[in-house]
Amino acid sequence: MHPFRYVAAGSIDEAVAVLREHGARARPLAGGTDILAQLRAGRFELDALVDVKGVPEASALRLGRDGLDIGAAVPCYRIYEDPDVSAAYPGIVDAASLIGGIQIQSRATIGGNLCNAAPSADSIGPLIVHAAAVTLAGPAGTRTVPVDSFCTAPGRTVLGEDELAVSIHVPRPPARFGAAYERFIPRNEMDIAVVGVACAVVLDRSGERIESARIALASVGPTPIVAAKAAASLVGGPPSADAFRAAGEVAADEASPIDDMRGTIGHRRDLVRVLTRRTLERAVQRASGGTASGNTGRGTR
Amino acid sequence: MTQAPLPKAHVRCQLNGQPVEFLADQHMSLLEVLREVLDLTGTKEGCNDGNCGACTVSMDGRIVDSCLVLAPEVDGRTIETIEGMAPPGGLHPLQRSFLEEAALQCGICTPGFLISAKALLEREPDADEHRIRHWLAGNLCRCTGYDKIVRAVLRAETAMAPKAAAGRTRRKKSA
Numbered sequence: 001m002h003p004f005r006y007v008a009a010g011s012i013d014e015a016v017a018v019l020r021e022h023g024a025r026a027r028p029l030a031g032g033t034d035i036l037a038q039l040r041a042g043r044f045e046l047d048a049l050v051d052v053k054g055v056p057e058a059s060a061l062r063l064g065r066d067g068l069d070i071g072a073a074v075p076c077y078r079i080y081e082d083p084d085v086s087a088a089y090p091g092i093v094d095a096a097s098l099i100g101g102i103q104i105q106s107r108a109t110i111g112g113n114l115c116n117a118a119p120s121a122d123s124i125g126p127l128i129v130h131a132a133a134v135t136l137a138g139p140a141g142t143r144t145v146p147v148d149s150f151c152t153a154p155g156r157t158v159l160g161e162d163e164l165a166v167s168i169h170v171p172r173p174p175a176r177f178g179a180a181y182e183r184f185i186p187r188n189e190m191d192i193a194v195v196g197v198a199c200a201v202v203l204d205r206s207g208e209r210i211e212s213a214r215i216a217l218a219s220v221g222p223t224p225i226v227a228a229k230a231a232a233s234l235v236g237g238p239p240s241a242d243a244f245r246a247a248g249e250v251a252a253d254e255a256s257p258i259d260d261m262r263g264t265i266g267h268r269r270d271l272v273r274v275l276t277r278r279t280l281e282r283a284v285q286r287a288s289g290g291t292a293s294g295n296t297g298r299g300t301r
Numbered sequence: 302m303t304q305a306p307l308p309k310a311h312v313r314c315q316l317n318g319q320p321v322e323f324l325a326d327q328h329m330s331l332l333e334v335l336r337e338v339l340d341l342t343g344t345k346e347g348c349n350d351g352n353c354g355a356c357t358v359s360m361d362g363r364i365v366d367s368c369l370v371l372a373p374e375v376d377g378r379t380i381e382t383i384e385g386m387a388p389p390g391g392l393h394p395l396q397r398s399f400l401e402e403a404a405l406q407c408g409i410c411t412p413g414f415l416i417s418a419k420a421l422l423e424r425e426p427d428a429d430e431h432r433i434r435h436w437l438a439g440n441l442c443r444c445t446g447y448d449k450i451v452r453a454v455l456r457a458e459t460a461m462a463p464k465a466a467a468g469r470t471r472r473k474k475s476a
Contacts, residue, residue: 003307006327006373029371036330036369037350049328051374077363101439102417103354106363107370189438190352 002045010054012137012166018050019162020139028052028164030073031107033100034116050164057166058111063088067172072111072134072165076100079110089170090286091126091179091198098122098183101190111165117151117223118192124151124224125198125216126181132170138163148216151223176203176211178287180279183218184271193219194263197251197275199283203239207288210234215247215276220255220268227251230276239284241277248276310373316341317385325372332356332367334375335382343383345409347441354440357413358382364420366439383412386419394460395419395453404453406444414440418454427458 006029009015019026026048027035039046052058058073063084070079076096079085086093092110099108099122113123114134127147135144138160147168150157159165173179179200185191196218202211213234215227230251237243257268309324316339325334332349335341335358347355349368356367359381386393395418398404405411414437421428421436428436433454434447442450 001328003326004328005307006310006371008373032369032371032374033351033366036371039328040350049371051371053374100351101354102420102436103357103364103366103439104351104369106360106365189435 001040001042004039004046005048006051007048008051008054012055012057012164015050015052015055015164016137016139016162018048019164022046022048024161026050028072028115030058030109030112031075031104032112033104033108034112034118052164055166058164060167061085065172068092068170070110070168070170072115072167073109074111076105076108076110077102080105088173089130089179091130091181091200091283092123092170094179094181095123095126095198098189111168114147114150114168115157115159115165117153117155117157119154119222119224120193120196120219121224122181122183122193122196122218125196125218126179127168127170128216128224128226129179129198129200129214130170130173131214132168134168135166136160136163137166142166144169148224148226154222173200174202176205176207176287177201178203178283178285180282180286182275182279182282184275192262195219195255195257195268195271195275197272197279199276199279201234201239201280201283201287203284203287208238210237210239210243210284213247213280215251215280217251217255217272219262220257220272225255227254227276229254234280239280241281244277244280245273247280248273251276310376312372312376314375314377315379317381323372327371327373329372330368331358331360331370331372331375331380334372335367341382341384343412345412347409347413352441353410354413354417355410357416357440359416359420362420364417364439381416383415386415393419395422395457398453398457398460399450402449402453402456404445404449410440410442414442414450418457422454422458422461426461428454430455 029049029051053073058071060071061074062069079096080093110123113121132147133144181198183193183196198216200214204211213231215231217225230247252269252272255272257265310327313322335344345355347353351366351369358367
């Protein structure tokens with residue numbers, strides 16, 4: 001591995017200064033579970049890694065009145081081990097508890113998963129359906145970007161070379177909100193999504209109509225795909241099996257998968273149909289006060 | 302253009318209950334430090350990219366893949382490796398149950414499995430088979446297979462249980 005400097009930044013300014021000094025030859029380090037493997041594989045070379053785990057804003061997990069702030073360096077386990085966060089943000093907890101194994105979850109972060117921008121990233125869809133936005137810091141100050149417009153291509157984002165992700169804000173869900181994320185992998189754990197689907201719904205007061213819905217798809221396009229038509233097809237209607245099935249058909253059309261070693265186009269479209277239906281069922285169950293989320297290890301395959 | 306070599310990182314940590322101080326290249330992994338600088342070769346290198354868990358160690362009480370931790374990140378931390386597992390002159394109950402259940406063949410994955418299993422049993426002393434399999438999903442074995450490993454962890458649970466529960470039988474039979 002090409003030798004690099006390791007800098008433990010204690011503040012946003014310190015981190016930005018190092019990124020500015022090295023330009024594209026420096027990157028922020030959070031959990032390191034992607035970037036260290038990529039560096040060792042020779043995917044690229046760096047002159048400096050800036051550890052942001054010591055930056056207070058990046059290492060805080062704060063649940064407040066207006067929502068949840070997930071510091072970009074907060075490891076997955078801190079999210080799913082927090083009972084209040086688990087209760088309020090089920091879709092995000094679904095993702096945090098299935099990224100990698102326990103060792104990876106000790107280190108890997110949602111911020112890193114977002115900035116790594118893999119088409120198969122498990123946490124990006126859930127962030128999108130939870131209407132999250134990421135705060136970036138750079139030499140000119142901070143800016144906030146909605147997660148659904150953050151990724152631009154596989155491994156590419158709107159992040160400038162002298163910018164870092166500081167934290168992700170997830171608004172407080174409204175009443176009668178439910179969300180869920182499921183992926184298909186050929187193993188039980190520790191694999192990359194062949195397809196992932198995240199859904200969120202808000203039910204009306206009666207619980208018999210869907211007031212709003214959001215659906216995001218992973219691993220069926222160069223970036224996470226917002227299945228807006230599928231979501232719109234649900235609004236105003238009942239949370240019924242027929243409606244979920246119809247939304248799955250629309251979502252399968254909105255996907256633009258490729259054939260690769262992990263799956264074919266046809267298989268992936270079919271998985272979008274099935275997982276859209278299943279995650280909608282689970283999201284509605286949660287919106288009606290049904291089963292909570294959690295790291296039970298009982299994933300679907 | 303020749304550049305001056307980067308200065309080494311000066312790291313202090315607690316390792317298996319002892320204070321330790323070392324110098325390492327800034328880009329070195331904790332795994333490389335353990336094996337090549339500190340001569341603690343019990344921690345194994347498998348894939349070296351965070352998939353196999355052979356290099357699992359405990360850092361501040363949580364299991365991590367030491368290949369994905371940089372040496373300077375360890376400064377001020379508490380690390381436990383397989384070398385710190387057995388009490389003087391004996392074996393940890395998990396080590397004994399791995400022997401009794403023949404839960405190893407080549408042994409490369411074994412230190413990682415032991416460290417992971419120990420972390421689980423410290424948190425959940427009566428984890429069931431399903432939970433054990435889920436917890437150990439980040440550790441790969443390519444020869445013994447997982448059934449014997451899971452049986453060994455269940456056996457260690459019984460051995461480690463307080464006296465009152467020591468007579469109980471295992472709740473679940475392994476597949």
